[in-house]
Amino acid sequence: MVLTPGQRNDVTQAGALIDGYEAGAVLGDKGYDSDDLAEQIAEAGAAVVIPSRANRLERRALDQNLYADRNKIERFFGRLKQYRRVATRYEKLGQNYLSVVFLAATLISLL
Secondary structure, eight states: OOOOOOTTTTTHHHHHHHOOOOEEEOOOOGGOOOOHHHHHHHHHHOOEOOOOTTTTOOOOOHHHHHHHHHHHHHHHHHHHTTTHHHHTTTSSSSHHHHHHHHHHHHHHHHH
């Protein structure tokens, strides 16, 4: 997990997050539709399951069944935001905020 400023686009950190991991596929939403990221995922030997943006001239094939599994991740983040300290970010320091996020994630996984 990488904590970034709110105005920073998530796709800027995606490459660092997947670096060094082996996966069969990498799932993402249209916000992660980047040629550089898709190339990095393909070089790692994983399938790119990211829908193409509307303005892309050459559309990427998408495995709809695998992409539907992304919903589980979205539901997890929805549950994570139910914790008030996570949603409103009361913590001033990034380290403390990440600790609260990890604690909330642990509680969700135990339920």
